[in-house]
Amino acid sequence: MTVLDQPVRTGAALSIRGLRRSFGSAVALDGLDLDVAPGELLALLGPSGCGKTTALRVLGGFEQPDEGHVLLDGEDIVPVAAERRDTAMVFQSYSLFPHLTAADNVAFGLRMRKVRTAERRARAAELLELVGLAGHGDRFPHQLSGGQQQRVALARALALRPRLLLLDEPLSALDARVRLTLREEIRRLQLELGITTVFVTHDQEEALSMADRVAVMNGGRLEQCASPTELYERPATDFVAEFIGTMNRIPGRADGDGTVDVLGVRLPVEGPAGSAGSGPVTALVRPEALEIEAADGGTGRIVATAFHGPTTRVRVALADGTDVKADVPTHAAAALTPGTTVTVRPRQRPVVLAAAGGVR
CATH class of the missing domain: 3.40.50.300 (P-loop containing nucleotide triphosphate hydrolases)
Incomplete structure (x- = not known):
């Protein structure tokens, strides 16, 4: 046996x-x-x-x-x-x-x-x-x-x-x-x-x-x-949101209808904050949930890039001073060099809102 x-x-x-x-x-x-x-x-x-x-x-x-x-x-x-x-x-x-x-x-x-x-x-x-x-x-x-x-x-x-x-x-x-x-x-x-x-x-x-x-x-x-x-x-x-993985904190505005405007894109809010009132909020967005596209007159400028095999992490300084990180396929990252002006927008995914004392 x-x-x-x-x-x-x-x-x-x-x-x-x-x-x-x-x-x-x-x-x-x-x-x-x-x-x-x-x-x-x-x-x-x-x-x-x-x-x-x-x-x-x-x-x-x-x-x-x-x-x-x-x-x-x-x-x-x-x-x-x-x-x-x-x-x-x-x-x-x-x-x-x-x-x-x-x-x-x-x-x-x-x-x-x-x-x-x-x-x-x-x-x-x-x-x-x-x-x-x-x-x-x-x-x-x-x-x-x-x-x-x-x-x-x-x-x-x-x-x-x-x-x-x-x-x-x-x-x-x-x-x-x-x-x-x-x-x-x-x-x-x-x-x-x-x-x-x-x-x-x-x-x-x-x-x-x-x-x-x-x-x-x-x-x-x-x-x-x-x-x-x-x-x-x-x-x-x-x-937990910021300890597990990488999380961007991006200013947005909630309208009290279960959605939030983040970088010009309206997104559904996950959790009890979906019924929160209107006003300025901070949206927590993962790097893979951001899209980047080179564009004249865009909303940000690339500060640095880091190769991670199949993906490349791109750091972008937005016009309002916010720094964000986005993960893009490496094959699409060749044109995303430091100094390039880009447009950053979130994908259509639910987001969590941060508030004083924890996630709302």
């Missing part, structure tokens, strides 16, 4: 209720509430100091909250010691034992649980094969690349068959190509095993490409938790 065939306790439901944690006068978690469905991969995303790592350490039992509860399949695990929680954490720094081989590192937790030698060796070999390291079991950490060491750390975590897998920025120390490969492998394994996973990262691309849902945090609070598509297209707050 292989690792994947054996009965495992995966797919646990996780509920976080009212978590608070302070370090002196610094508030790391300020009443965090979150639910993670069985088998879901949830990414905690936010700037440094937003509380995402503290939240993960509370889930793993490495930090005690000042207030709140962590329910795993309905059981509050806050009073439970870290080693008895049926959780496993993969750290950014690998944390492998340098004097143990890859196989022995994977089997270490099993040895602590007094699993028989033959069984733990067999499970370690199967898990190393599962993470693409078959034949590497006799190598020591210094004989492995960074990506291989992180695969060993992942296999070691999976060896204990945890109900909850915690990933603390496990890819940040790797180069870009290895990160891309390993994040695809982690997602494949997570789906294959059906294990509930909470993944901390500051990398938007990682979060949006890997997670079922992304929880955006700021100042110890949850700003929004939603699918990557919803976060990008329907941000709930100003912070």
